[in-house]
Amino acid sequence: MTVSVGERRPLRNPKVLLRQEGEQGIAIDPDTESVHVMNATAVAIWVLCDGRTVPSEMVTAICDLSKLPWDVVEEDVQSILRQFEETSLITWEDST
């Protein structure tokens, strides 16, 4: 699929530190002194929040790899990004 024009791009909060512990990731936000435990998929999405990658690209890549249906993966990715946003782990960059 092609990237939608105007789709926003998630960007990791640069102050948040991620530590990998086996299949889990532990994100530590020093500003809020909060700790967030992530599963493997959430960690992978966190890695992809580089301010250049749009959610639809994440969904496509996960679909290619897992062979799961688009709508299932899209829902998961959106849900994870929403949680990241609500906990200030990411901000959103507008497409230029």
Next chain:
Amino acid sequence: MADPSVKVLLADGHSLFREAMRVVLEAQEDLSVVAEASDGMQALAEARVNEPDVALIDLQLPNSDGLRTTASLADSQPSCRTLVLSDDDDEELLVLALEAGASGFISKSSPIHELLSATRRVHSGETVVPPQMLGGLLGRLISRRRERDHALRLLARLTSREREVLASLARGADNAGIARALVISPETARTHVQNVLHKLELHSRLEAAAFVMQSDLLDELEEARV
């Protein structure tokens, strides 16, 4: 009654490792080792005879390495799913293994319970990737897709004749060869080549061939000819 256990082929160059693995796998009620191989050629031969459900293939196999063996297995035994065992958590090797047809990739330094779990998951149809490598792998997949999308946009600039010329260039043809294949004069072939290079923003025939191969466009060009 048919045996319900998952039939496993074990391919590794080190007999001690194979023997240890066999003991562990055979201790599982749902797994049985139907064949062992110490090199790639033997792995392919054993797979033909024993028709395993899952092949555990070491990347460093002697005599046809693990990647080639995986690709050959995918061709000759499509029902057999392959779990590649690697000494390193190397993202490039992971990508190459998946492209060769592997269904999973696991480090040989993983705990044994992870290997058993990966074997079962691969058999059940999952693609198994070490969690710590998943983000990097997805990043590479996204980069490749971007490059391919860019290449396809450039390709759309070409006429169907120019696409035929590009396909010939990718196969190493010179102007005379292109002219013969397309039944045109060498001068016309030369003009087409110049137009192709200009439209693709390339500077040489070699770059044109690399453009096609790196973006995996040869099938695309061949299909357009049919």
